[in-house]
Amino acid sequence: MSVALRILDDGAWLSVNDQRRVSVSELWRLDAPDFCDCDLVDFIAEGFTGVSADGHQVAVTTYGKCIACGESGVPGKLPVGHIRQGEYKGYDRQNIVLRPIERRQR
Amino acid sequence: MPTDVERWKSEVYGNEIREHLYQFAEDGWESIPDDEHDAWFERFKWWGLYHQRNGQESYFMMRIGTPNGVLEPGQTEVVAEIAKEYASGPAENPEFGDAYVDWTTRQSIQLHWIKLEDIPEIFEKLEANGLSTQQACGDSWRNIVGNPMAGKAPEFVDAWPVIQELNERFKGNEDHSNLPRKWKVSVTGAPDGSGQGDINDLAFEPAYKEVDGEEVRGFNVRVGGGLSRNEPRLARELDVFTRPENAADVAAGISALFREHGDRENRYNARVKFLMDEWGPEKFRNTLQEEFVDFELETAGTDLREQYTYNAGGEEHGDLIGVHEQADGNYYVGLNVLVGRMGADDTLELAELAEKYGSGEIRISQRQNVMITDVPEEDLDDLLEEDLLEHYSPDPHPFMRGSVACTGTEFCSLSIVETKNRQVRFARWLKQNVELPDGVEDFHIHLSGCTASCAQPQIADISLRGMKTRKDGEPVEALDIGLGGGLGEDPHFAEWVGQRVPVDEVPGAIKNLLASFEDQREGDETFRTFIARQDEEELEDLIEPEETSYEDPYMHNTKMTWYPYADEDDMDASPAPTDGEGNPIAPADD
Numbered sequence: 001m002s003v004a005l006r007i008l009d010d011g012a013w014l015s016v017n018d019q020r021r022v023s024v025s026e027l028w029r030l031d032a033p034d035f036c037d038c039d040l041v042d043f044i045a046e047g048f049t050g051v052s053a054d055g056h057q058v059a060v061t062t063y064g065k066c067i068a069c070g071e072s073g074v075p076g077k078l079p080v081g082h083i084r085q086g087e088y089k090g091y092d093r094q095n096i097v098l099r100p101i102e103r104r105q106r
Numbered sequence: 107m108p109t110d111v112e113r114w115k116s117e118v119y120g121n122e123i124r125e126h127l128y129q130f131a132e133d134g135w136e137s138i139p140d141d142e143h144d145a146w147f148e149r150f151k152w153w154g155l156y157h158q159r160n161g162q163e164s165y166f167m168m169r170i171g172t173p174n175g176v177l178e179p180g181q182t183e184v185v186a187e188i189a190k191e192y193a194s195g196p197a198e199n200p201e202f203g204d205a206y207v208d209w210t211t212r213q214s215i216q217l218h219w220i221k222l223e224d225i226p227e228i229f230e231k232l233e234a235n236g237l238s239t240q241q242a243c244g245d246s247w248r249n250i251v252g253n254p255m256a257g258k259a260p261e262f263v264d265a266w267p268v269i270q271e272l273n274e275r276f277k278g279n280e281d282h283s284n285l286p287r288k289w290k291v292s293v294t295g296a297p298d299g300s301g302q303g304d305i306n307d308l309a310f311e312p313a314y315k316e317v318d319g320e321e322v323r324g325f326n327v328r329v330g331g332g333l334s335r336n337e338p339r340l341a342r343e344l345d346v347f348t349r350p351e352n353a354a355d356v357a358a359g360i361s362a363l364f365r366e367h368g369d370r371e372n373r374y375n376a377r378v379k380f381l382m383d384e385w386g387p388e389k390f391r392n393t394l395q396e397e398f399v400d401f402e403l404e405t406a407g408t409d410l411r412e413q414y415t416y417n418a419g420g421e422e423h424g425d426l427i428g429v430h431e432q433a434d435g436n437y438y439v440g441l442n443v444l445v446g447r448m449g450a451d452d453t454l455e456l457a458e459l460a461e462k463y464g465s466g467e468i469r470i471s472q473r474q475n476v477m478i479t480d481v482p483e484e485d486l487d488d489l490l491e492e493d494l495l496e497h498y499s500p501d502p503h504p505f506m507r508g509s510v511a512c513t514g515t516e517f518c519s520l521s522i523v524e525t526k527n528r529q530v531r532f533a534r535w536l537k538q539n540v541e542l543p544d545g546v547e548d549f550h551i552h553l554s555g556c557t558a559s560c561a562q563p564q565i566a567d568i569s570l571r572g573m574k575t576r577k578d579g580e581p582v583e584a585l586d587i588g589l590g591g592g593l594g595e596d597p598h599f600a601e602w603v604g605q606r607v608p609v610d611e612v613p614g615a616i617k618n619l620l621a622s623f624e625d626q627r628e629g630d631e632t633f634r635t636f637i638a639r640q641d642e643e644e645l646e647d648l649i650e651p652e653e654t655s656y657e658d659p660y661m662h663n664t665k666m667t668w669y670p671y672a673d674e675d676d677m678d679a680s681p682a683p684t685d686g687e688g689n690p691i692a693p694a695d696d
Binding site: 004006008009010011012013015017018019020023024025026027042044046047049065067068070 | 110111140141142143144148159160334335373374515519520521522523556557558572573574575576581584605606663665
């Protein structure tokens with residue numbers, strides 16, 4: 001079953017099968033030492049510029065800022081949920097640490 | 107590879123969207139196929155309809171494009187009546203009630219909580235009165251802006267007929283209805299820079315040429331300005347002069363060039379400012395000449411930029427608030443609308459005052475304010491005594507006068523923070539608690555919820571932009587603070603010098619900043635001059651956030667609510683989507 005993944009409204013949100021699933025302005029903790037020197041990046045998502053499916057995992061390329069140190073940019077493709085049998089399920093992003101896909105693949 | 111948006115546009119776009127929209131309206135919200143929501147909501151924008159944010163499904167923002175902000179006699183009443191009848195949602199705004207009109211920084215009108223099922227009735231009422239939502243959003247020619255008093259206040263060249271011609275030619279024009287991205291145009295005839303051409307995709311600015319010993323008045327053309335996405339650009343001189351009668355042909359060539367050469371594979375790179383980055387003005391002009399116009403372009407004339415006073419850092423407001431004489435000897439009265447939002451009943455009263463004292467016409471400025479025009483001198487005193495003008499003052503306090511705010515998380519998907527109600531509270535607190543230094547009467551504070559910059563923060567004295575931070579370990583809404591922006595002969599975007607200031611400490615930061623200005627000011631220098639002579643470190647030192655008596659009820663993450671001001675604001679408490687009567691639609695069983 002194919003799943004439609006899109007970033008819409010100037011990068012404001014991720015659409016999965018025509019439903020709004022992730023919006024900018026969420027705060028995430030990232031394990032992304034390449035992004036800034038903070039132990040865990042305290043990251044605000046300001047805009048999404050792309051979405052990809054890596055296996056079952058849905059990841060968004062996200063522009064944002066570490067609100068602890070002020071570093072801004074794109075820390076990589078950040079996994080926000082997964083797809084099983086055509087159904088999307090979002091991660092509990094407020095309470096877990098997200099690790100960029102690129103970092104896992106090293 | 108073309109984007110999904112481009113694919114949808116290639117299937118159905120422009121005028122033909124309307125028949126589908128009407129069918130969906132007749133059949134109801136649930137008739138839009140679940141797997142076509144994204145496509146239709148993207149297309150509906152072309153007809154001025156923007157699906158509201160998460161938690162507000164089935165409700166739309168409706169934008170009405172009023173070229174140059176001109177509402178002809180009778181039209182303001184129609185807008186007020188539509189707002190009263192159709193623009194009420196399931197919850198009230200504590201500052202503005204349950205039906206209101208937003209005057210925007212692009213001289214348009216926005217209504218919220220519009221239900222799909224009501225759209226045909228609204229369109230018919232608008233169009234019967236010469237109003238339209240066509241191309242108010244979407245990838246095409248947007249509402250054309252300029253000095254709102256074009257045609258009535260003194261001008262170097264008459265801009266209003268040009269604006270009307272452009273509007274008539276490019277609204278509904280299939281050759282220009284599907285552009286790679288939005289297309290924002292400014293036409294200015296006044297010699298003061300008040301059309302804000304520098305921040306538009308295409309700008310016509312007053313200029314003249316000597317031809318056979320005669321002065322010919324017209325416009326110089328600039329391309330590629332804009333504020334969005336952390337990539338602000340000033341429009342660049344194209345070395346093209348156009349006479350008023352040729353402006354539409356020049357515009358058609360430039361619009362067609364954008365249509366053919368703009369980036370349709372990456373929407374983040376699609377605005378013409380990025381094409382201008384890549385090409386530069388010389389290649390842009392050469393391509394325009396060789397491929398898109400069949401006449402010889404004239405080289406640029408002499409511009410009037412040395413005379414620009416609008417938002418140029420001096421003490422001239424340029425915001426058209428107050429009582430001013432028109433070229434015909436009548437007067438216009440500019441009224442301050444704090445953050446651009448006016449209740450529907452007040453808007454109706456505004457329309458009545460315009461009928462009673464003027465011609466019935468209202469004009470909207472790029473500072474979110476309104477003007478009652480064509481008032482005979484002998485009627486001015488009576489108009490100024492009207493109750494409505496106590497709230498929408500022609501002589502407002504500088505902090506009320508200079509406050510501009512975008513829509514914010516109340517309705518917008520992209521915004522990071524609440525804006526309009528917050529800016530109202532900021533302005534009131536500042537008015538009560540902060541003295542402006544001597545002689546400072548023109549002071550702009552613009553609050554934008556995100557980097558899209560709809561409140562045009564980069565050209566304000568104090569620029570505020572939505573952010574988040576942690577305070578006592580808890581996430582709270584915050585603002586970045588920028589300083590020193592403005593237009594004029596030498597426009598300058600604000601420097602973002604204060605980062606992630608918790609919103610409840612922003613009024614204190616502004617108070618301290620103004621105190622530092624007063625202490626360190628040299629003579630009677632303006633705020634902009636004062637800021638311009640500071641180095642980066644000094645600028646950062648000027649930002650001293652502080653808790654004060656100001657209280658902010660919207661510190662929490664308003665984006666996570668379905669509506670920030672609802673008693674039960676959790677996303678789960680949202681009544682949306684609703685049917686045509688506003689009743690919640692139960693989710694379908696899986």
